[in-house]
Amino acid sequence: MSDALNDRLNKILPRVISDEFLSGSGIGNEIAFYIFDYPPEDELRVRDFLSTLLTHIPKQKHDIRVKHINLFDFVMEYLKSRNLLDKAIQMQKEKGDAALKKALAGPLHESKLSSVFAEVAQPEHHDLVIVSGVGSIWPLLRSHTLLNNLQPVMGTTPLVVFYPGRYDGQSLRLFGKLRNNNYYRAFKLAP
Template structure:
């Protein structure tokens, strides 16, 4: 089966999973936190984005209360709040990507991002959290680092990371190409 057909079959199962009682109430997880990864081939990013828009519209129409958070937009908002965005643009122009990456390690540290996301998610009102846009935010935000930092912040609110790459149940492989030693234990949203 082609990768796009396989992906489409998996995408078509997301809505039912998000509305299931098992997902919404963290049932059947063996006392583990309800963190999920939906991995997909990075070359199909636009297909996933479109499907995610469709899913969020349906969930809103059905009265679900949830947070859909674009991680790249979080970087922009956080830098704007700290009056760093224009300086970051200028630094990147003058000194390049590596200098920018090094300068933003502190302001975009994973625990700061996790606090920002938890606030943005309005945890008291959200049944679950959908995190997306990681491909645009990488390497400023790393999937395993962010999920580790979010554990203590979101409590029992089920959280899904849409991940452009591969996830085998223990290791995240960014874009399906970059080998990294980044153990993370979560559940696959749709195997």
């Protein structure tokens, strides 16, 4: 892991447990969405850090209620609950990735998933929601469209997305290469 990334990771814990961050102070009327972008080659290191972060948050601030959602696990559970997971696996084996992506476009449409996400995240009962697994679920789920659909359901609860790629404040580039549509409603966490 690069020294610059290590420095940025070390800034996360004090920032996310601060009263200013949790209350949304200083962001005006903007939504409390944050993106921590990182080089995709550091994915395993960031996963380790995230595990440590989730352990240390309640130790540093005892009353904080944090929900972590791994998007890959979230989508797998959702497909399982709709009895689609086994069918999806079989379709991928028989017809390939393109057919699977097309078949799941409806059930995994971000406008449908946003309400399911809200049920799982329960932003009204948590002080912070952390999202990971963005790269693992691609291309079945696009993070920028999910974020757009989460805006109405998250309320004032801060949402932090760990993103394997680049976010320049205007657009997301998954894996540093795949350009998504413009997404400019989030703040960079630990620039």
